[in-house]
Amino acid sequence: MKEYIELYELNKGDIEKFLIETIRNNGQYISIDEIRIQQFYHVLPSLELVYITDKSFQQISANIFHNKRKKSVIGKSRDYLVAKVEEKEQNVSISAPYISSATGESCVTVMLFCKDYYYFFDFNLVKLLMRFGLVERHEMFNSVTKFFYLLIGISLMFFSIISIGYAFYDYVMQLLNPADYTLESVFKPIIALTMGLAIFDLAKTLLEREVIFKAYSDKKDDAKLLTKFLTAIIIALSIEALMVVFKVALHDPAQMLYALYLIIGVALIIVSLAFYNKILLKK
Numbered sequence: 001m002k003e004y005i006e007l008y009e010l011n012k013g014d015i016e017k018f019l020i021e022t023i024r025n026n027g028q029y030i031s032i033d034e035i036r037i038q039q040f041y042h043v044l045p046s047l048e049l050v051y052i053t054d055k056s057f058q059q060i061s062a063n064i065f066h067n068k069r070k071k072s073v074i075g076k077s078r079d080y081l082v083a084k085v086e087e088k089e090q091n092v093s094i095s096a097p098y099i100s101s102a103t104g105e106s107c108v109t110v111m112l113f114c115k116d117y118y119y120f121f122d123f124n125l126v127k128l129l130m131r132f133g134l135v136e137r138h139e140m141f142n143s144v145t146k147f148f149y150l151l152i153g154i155s156l157m158f159f160s161i162i163s164i165g166y167a168f169y170d171y172v173m174q175l176l177n178p179a180d181y182t183l184e185s186v187f188k189p190i191i192a193l194t195m196g197l198a199i200f201d202l203a204k205t206l207l208e209r210e211v212i213f214k215a216y217s218d219k220k221d222d223a224k225l226l227t228k229f230l231t232a233i234i235i236a237l238s239i240e241a242l243m244v245v246f247k248v249a250l251h252d253p254a255q256m257l258y259a260l261y262l263i264i265g266v267a268l269i270i271v272s273l274a275f276y277n278k279i280l281l282k283k
Contacts, residue, residue, distance in 0.1 A: 041066045046127035053118045149210040156203035163196035187243040198232030237266045
């Protein structure tokens with residue numbers, strides 16, 4: 001919802017001009033005759049609801065949807081909507097995006113005063129953005145990709161649980177065999193736990209962004225995702241490097257150079273990540 005609103009605000013002028021001009025250019029359909037006013041649905045695919053009120057904002061028509069009507073709302077007061085709309089041109093006002101109580105979807109309302117009546121046009125925000133090419137979404141393709149991301153996300157969560165389970169299993173096994181208990185017995189579970197956390201966080205973010213809510217506009221969120229994942233990887237590699245240093249120092253000091261290479265590699269990842277974030281945040 002937040003990203004849709006940001007996209008709308010960035011293109012607010014063009015969208016509002018389009019809505020106002022389209023409604024006025026099809027003024028022949030503006031009538032208290034519900035059948036005539038329903039013709040707007042053929043002109044504006046993003047339109048999801050139309051209703052009419054009198055001067056005191058008492059609804060005198062049914063809720064006119066594309067393929068149905070709801071008459072139970074006749075007589076309902078709509079004066080609360082007046083506070084939501086902002087006058088753009090003479091006799092035309094437009095609201096900011098909000099959640100429609102009639103459809104449960106995010107929408108924008110255009111209020112038009114004509115011949116002693118107020119006409120309210122509710123436009124689906126997502127379909128409106130799609131109309132301007134600001135959001136690309138094909139229903140079938142969107143369903144397939146959501147299923148794919150759902151499958152991958154659940155799989156990643158499963159393996160993160162396996163990694164965490166392995167950490168506890170390995171540590172318990174080491175405790176049951178005191179003769180084999182070494183410093184490595186502590187480091188290995190920590191690395192497994194860190195990797196499990198990183199994988200789980202990746203899966204959670206993937207499901208949030210691609211399944212529960214599709215992200216479109218804020219590319220900085222991608223940097224946040226990469227930063228969080230790489231931070232966990234860096235921590236795991238740093239622990240591994242520390243473990244290698246201890247093992248080499250105790251058993252074969254001549255191999256210390258390889259431990260140094262690993263530490264330099266971790267440092268390069270940190271510098272690269274910092275440079276990436278700095279460049280991206282400037283955009």
